[in-house]
Amino acid sequence: xxxxxxxxxxxxxxxxxxxxxxxxxxxxxxxxxxxxxxxxxxxxxxxxxxxxxxxxxxxxxxxxxxxxxxxxxxxxxxxxxxxxxxxxxxxxxxxxxxxxxxxxxxxxxxxxxxxxxxxxxxxxxxxxxxxxxxxxxxxxxxxxxxxxxxxxxxxxxxxxxxxxxxxxxxxxxxxxxxxxxxxxxxxxxxxxxxxxxxxxxxxxxxxxxxxxxxxxxxxxxxxxxxxxxxxxxxxxxxxxxxxxxxxxxxxxxxxxxxxxxxxxxxxxxxxxxxxxxxxxxxxx
Ligand code: PLP
Numbered sequence: 001x002x003x004x005x006x007x008x009x010x011x012x013x014x015x016x017x018x019x020x021x022x023x024x025x026x027x028x029x030x031x032x033x034x035x036x037x038x039x040x041x042x043x044x045x046x047x048x049x050x051x052x053x054x055x056x057x058x059x060x061x062x063x064x065x066x067x068x069x070x071x072x073x074x075x076x077x078x079x080x081x082x083x084x085x086x087x088x089x090x091x092x093x094x095x096x097x098x099x100x101x102x103x104x105x106x107x108x109x110x111x112x113x114x115x116x117x118x119x120x121x122x123x124x125x126x127x128x129x130x131x132x133x134x135x136x137x138x139x140x141x142x143x144x145x146x147x148x149x150x151x152x153x154x155x156x157x158x159x160x161x162x163x164x165x166x167x168x169x170x171x172x173x174x175x176x177x178x179x180x181x182x183x184x185x186x187x188x189x190x191x192x193x194x195x196x197x198x199x200x201x202x203x204x205x206x207x208x209x210x211x212x213x214x215x216x217x218x219x220x221x222x223x224x225x226x227x228x229x230x231x232x233x234x235x236x237x238x239x240x241x242x243x244x245x246x247x248x249x250x251x252x253x254x255x256x257x258x259x260x261x262x263x264x265x266x267x268x269x270x271x272x273x274x275x276x277x278x279x280x281x282x283x284x
Contacts, residue, residue, distance in 0.1 A: 002079045004072055004089070004115035006063065009079050012116065021112060023092025025099055027150030029111075030054045031090035034073065035243050037282035039083045044070055046206045047243075051091070054146045060093055061106035063113060073115060080117045086244055089115035090149055120244070127271060130249030130263050131167040133240075135229060136160055138171035138178045138201075145200050157181040168240055170253065173201065176226050183240035183248070184208045187232050188266045194231075197224040207241040207274075214273035220266065237264030247271050 003012045022028035034047045048066050055062050064072070073087055092112045096104035140153035157169035158181040168180045178196055179185050184205040186195045193215055198204040215222045232238060238250040238258050247270045249263040 001117070002076065003117075004076050004113065006113050007068075007072060009076060015114065017112075017114075018095045020095045020097050020099065021092055022094060022096055022104075023090065023112065023149055026093075026101070027148065027152075028058075029090055029092030029149045030058070030060065030147055031088065031149050032147060033243050034087050034089075035085070036077055036082060036087065037084050037278050038284075039077070040282040041070075041073070041077075041087075042278050042281055043206050043210065043243075044073070046209060050147060050204065050206065054148075055091070057143075057146055058148075059103060059106075060091065060111060062091060063111045076115055076117060082117045082119055084121055085117055085119040087115055087117050089113065092149070122246070127246065127248060128263060130251035131240075132165070132252035132255075133168040133170050133180070133250050134161045134164060134166045134254055135170045135172060135177075135232075138173045140171070142200055144178070144202055145198065145204060147203060154181040166252075168250070170232070170250075172229050175228050175230070177229060177232050178202050178226075180240050180242075183242040183245065185232075186211075186239050186241065186247075187227055187235035188237035188239075188264065189231065189235050191266070192221045192223055193266065193270075194223050194225055194227050196226050205241060205243075207243055207246060210274060210277055211241055211247060211270055214277055215270060218269070218273055220269070235259075237266050239267040239270075246274050 001012055002009050005015050030051055032047045032051050034041050034044050048069055094109040094112050096109045157171055161169040168183060170180055170185055171178050177185055179202040196202045212222055236259055240248050247267055249267045251258055251261050
């Protein structure tokens with residue numbers, strides 16, 4: 001499998017990352033995951049915009065324009081013959097010696113970019129069946145809007161879920177649900193869809209933008225309003241969203257069934273609307 005190292009396509013085992021790379025040492029960098037269907041990226045511009053917004057927030061000088069980045073990503077997808085799958089890419093603040101917390105001069109220390117691809121079909125069976133999750137306190141930092149490669153808090157939360165056979169961890173701050181370890185979180189109550197508003201406590205999900213848009217166009221009431229753990233546990237439906245899982249029903253929380261423990265009608269409708277939105281851009 002080929003990968004991108006800056007503007008070059010190379011074999012993965014040819015890539016040697018310097019131990020002084022600030023991504024390796026500090027987690028000082030940003031990442032994105034874009035999904036392609038039938039050889040076309042879905043919402044690539046939104047993902048690329050989020051990377052540029054994040055870079056601005058941390059004064060990271062990106063070594064490409066938005067168009068150059070998109071071209072490179074397409075080149076790698078074609079090279080690896082990915083029709084439906086994911087592209088992961090990250091940019092770190094480069095190789096600075098000696099190790100020092102403060103940012104180096106971006107002229108002397110250019111950012112380092114890498115990208116890799118995976119072929120992944122939509123997991124329809126799981127999207128029909130749903131997943132079980134746990135809840136736990138959100139122990140992460142207060143810049144969750146930045147898609148940072150420093151993911152230890154998210155990694156620890158996901159591990160807690162996996163230890164008990166669950167697939168995702170719903171995090172909360174003082175009883176207010178924020179988001180999953182790698183997903184945005186949603187609930188449905190009395191026909192209204194709720195999700196935490198953007199801000200510094202959650203990642204502004206690209207899938208969330210699409211789901212909010214298709215829901216509003218379909219006339220489903222949506223509130224970008226935070227909700228409590230108690231509301232979550234008494235919801236009619238619960239689901240999570242991300243680029244790789246689209247809208248995923250949550251059918252069990254902390255070992256207790258959500259409603260009847262089956263995918264509900266609203267998330268089913270959203271899944272169908274999401275597929276339609278994808279097909280309009282990427283074909284069937
Ligand atoms: N929240 C977190 C913490 C994430 O890591 C992700 C995706 O990786 C999301 C939300 C969903 O974002 P998106 O829909 O852009 O994939």
